Amino acid sequence: MNTQPIRIGALAPLTRPGWAEAGRHLLAGLELAVREVNAAGGIAGNPLELLVRDTAANPQKAEAAVDELAGSGVVAVVGEYHSVVARTVAARADALGVPFLCSSAVLDDLIDHPTNWVARLPPPQSQGWHLYADFLVSEGHTRVAAAVDPSAYWAAGTKILHNALTPHGGTLATLDMRGHTPNSVCDELLAQGATALLLLVGHPDPAGPIVKAVRTDPRLTELLIGAPAGQPELTEWAGLLGDDGTAVPFLRYLPAHLTPSGERIERTLRNDLKEAPSFVAFEGHDTITVLATALRTQGTTRSSLAASWPHLTVEGTRGTIRFTRTPPSNVWQWTCPPIQIADRDPASPDNFRTLHTS
Incomplete structure (x- = not known):
């Protein structure tokens, strides 16, 4: 045989x-x-x-x-x-x-x-990231900023978010990380009046340092940090950031x-x-x-x-x-892959909370 x-x-x-x-x-x-x-x-x-x-x-x-x-x-x-x-x-x-x-x-x-x-x-990215934009609007975030690395993937995500936020009166300010440090990102967020910062950047760097800078800045205690690309899903994120990495909503493809x-x-x-x-x-x-x-x-x-x-x-x-x-x-x-928006639970960082589903 x-x-x-x-x-x-x-x-x-x-x-x-x-x-x-x-x-x-x-x-x-x-x-x-x-x-x-x-x-x-x-x-x-x-x-x-x-x-x-x-x-x-x-x-x-x-x-x-x-x-x-x-x-x-x-x-x-x-x-x-x-x-x-x-x-x-x-x-x-x-x-x-x-x-x-x-x-x-x-x-x-x-x-x-x-x-x-x-x-x-x-x-496709447009489906998941449009859902993410809808989540932001539902949570009252229409003045949004994004820390962005140069790549076709991040550029596509930026365009999707902009097009999804605009009909709701939302704005998306992009911060090109080739010209910013984590601390200057904090200053820019304050100047823009942003209520949410999205991490359209690589992990662990510069995503980790940006999160740490924002979390330790007393001017930004109410700011939402988001990571639509899913960086908080994996244990490396939790190991790097600990409690600072909790309550960061991200897309995950689970039912x-x-x-x-x-x-x-x-x-x-x-x-x-x-x-x-x-x-x-x-x-x-x-x-x-x-x-x-x-x-x-x-x-x-x-x-x-x-x-x-x-x-x-x-x-x-x-x-x-x-x-x-x-x-x-x-x-x-x-045709119908599952999509949810989740975050790591501040009360138990190894556990996830489901915040929104498709």
Whole structure:
């Protein structure tokens, strides 16, 4: 009997300057799902084999990895956390005719033309960040400032927030961190009369120093700090900032309640990671669950996978996964991914409070 492994390329930021903790959680979810598929007999008796490559948040390194993985005979590429990297991966996978199932990157323009080669699990940035803007308005925050690093991802987020706040009479003042220090950010917030500061910057630096400067400035005790990109989700944030990192609302892609399989997976991931799994770990597990279903039901060639997205109905850890491609999206998109806004509880920083849901 043919028991050749079915190879899947997995991309994740596992070293700096990538957000390595997110990459570690993503990989934990991917690897757990592969183990489960293989324990259940694989795909028609053939085991899945994960070929892992570190992107380190570097688009050029990721592009080279896609080339190498394609030459190694992978049936698909999965993963990636950083949106700018995922955009490069999507373009290269499309050019090579290799399916790419994006696990955790949200940039709307993941690729600049319609393609069957790319599908995505997380919601597009415009959906989640528009919800975040609605949350700010509902909490009375219409004079908003954002500390911004230069990148396509942060620029896209800034535009979404501005367009969502404006109809409510809101304003968004952008503070380019190439020209500011954490202390000068505090001065500017006071001058702008801002009631909320959003961290559209890298973590741990300059996000951590900005939070510490704001929290210790007696002029800004009523200011809300927000992090729509999800920095407070992972334990590195709590370890760096302690109590200062609580009550910072962020987007996370979890439902109010995990599915029964999700609850079981949560326990295993917690044991594997030696800490609570983030939503990124569940994204990783769901990625392999979707791909395994496609391989079983639609075939094991690259072309059959690329044609499979609209035909799949998959029970994941966070709900039922189906894909559509509705303009302006150029990729196959999970139709109803869960979105919530949460923060770390000041009374118990290891616990999260759900503040708003989609």
